[in-house]
Amino acid sequence: MSFHMTQTPLYLFANVRHPCEGRPNVTAIVLFGLTVEGEDSPVYMEIRFIDYLARQIDGDHLMFSLDQALMSARNDYGILETDWRAMSREEIDRIDW
Numbered sequence: 001m002s003f004h005m006t007q008t009p010l011y012l013f014a015n016v017r018h019p020c021e022g023r024p025n026v027t028a029i030v031l032f033g034l035t036v037e038g039e040d041s042p043v044y045m046e047i048r049f050i051d052y053l054a055r056q057i058d059g060d061h062l063m064f065s066l067d068q069a070l071m072s073a074r075n076d077y078g079i080l081e082t083d084w085r086a087m088s089r090e091e092i093d094r095i096d097w
Contacts (some may be wrong), residue, residue: 009033009042010066011087013052016076023059028052029077030087031069032095044069047095055094 012031020026028049033042046069048058065070073079 007041008048009035011092012084014073014079014083014085016072017080020076023076026058026077026078030037030095031063031066031072031073031081031084032092033066038064039063046072055096 002064005077010031010033011038013028015028016026026048030045030049030052032045032047035042044063044066045060046063047060050056050058050066060070068083070079070084
């Protein structure tokens with residue numbers, strides 16, 4: 001599954017493969033695509049979950065591209081591109097801003 005080079009915002013979920021030294025309680029990551037007026041490509045909010053089902057969030061970080069977000073998740077949490085799955089509409093709607 002390849003996510004690169006898309007102009008449409010994606011909403012992706014993955015479980016953490018290994019804990020990050022600085023954030024050992026994070027168990028799941030959401031990459032939430034956001035459109036920015038006047039920009040061709042979406043930006044991505046990396047949302048770090050301690051407990052995804054209970055919506056217990058550790059924090060978030062804005063990434064300026066999908067490639068940057070995927071690389072950060074791979075480097076920090078060992079998440080491979082094949083670990084990501086598309087979020088359902090219900091999951092997307094539950095993300096509070």
